[in-house]
């Protein structure tokens with residue numbers, strides 16, 4: 575687990591467009607924070623900078639006390655669940671979940687126990703031996719989350735695109751992510767431009783517009799009355 579701190583975080587693209595503009599924010603260890611705001615306001619850019627998919631133009635990001643700017647993306651102890659989650663259709667569920675752990679040269683017994691416990695947690699134990707092409711999209715989403723949690727990340731980054739599909743599947747995915755936060759204690763940063771969904775989560779909402787944080791408040795009080 576870890577807190578996340580942004581200090582004057584800024585992203586300017588080569589064409590001069592400022593996508594994230596001087597954002598400073600503190601996210602507590604174990605918190606679930608919703609980043610909300612109109613399309614194009616910079617939410618995903620923030621996630622991509624944390625995950626190392628995008629360079630930071632200026633400012634700092636800390637994970638706990640560690641300055642992320644200086645840490646290679648693969649060493650950041652983060653997991654990302656974006657729409658383009660790379661699952662391998664010709665691998666079975668078990669091997670998809672094992673991939674990141676094998677790259678880290680963990681002992682086979684450790685890998686096995688982590689996969690079994692994550693599969694139990696997500697309710698996919700019975701499909702561990704199935705090829706990805708033989709399971710449903712809803713199950714694939716769970717596999718992607720399983721692959722994220724077996725790495726025991728401190729922070730889980732979720733882009734709403736991940737569960738854009740139908741309403742039931744989206745709700746099920748959100749339930750899983752809420753459980754990952756509550757039961758595993760993993761800090762979650764969740765990006766959405768869906769207002770209904772933001773309301774339904776009952777979590778702290780960071781509302782962004784034009785690259786800036788307009789408000790950051792516990793949902794029930796300030797955010798609700800402002801909108």
Ligand code: ADP
Pocket residue numbers: 587588589591593611612613614615616617618619620
């Ligand atoms: P959100 O997630 O809030 O919808 P994004 O973070 O994806 O928004 O994008 C923020 C803004 O940055 C958008 O206006 C987008 O067009 C712009 N943007 C994204 N990538 C680039 C790029 N490579 N060059 C210039 N502008 C970009």
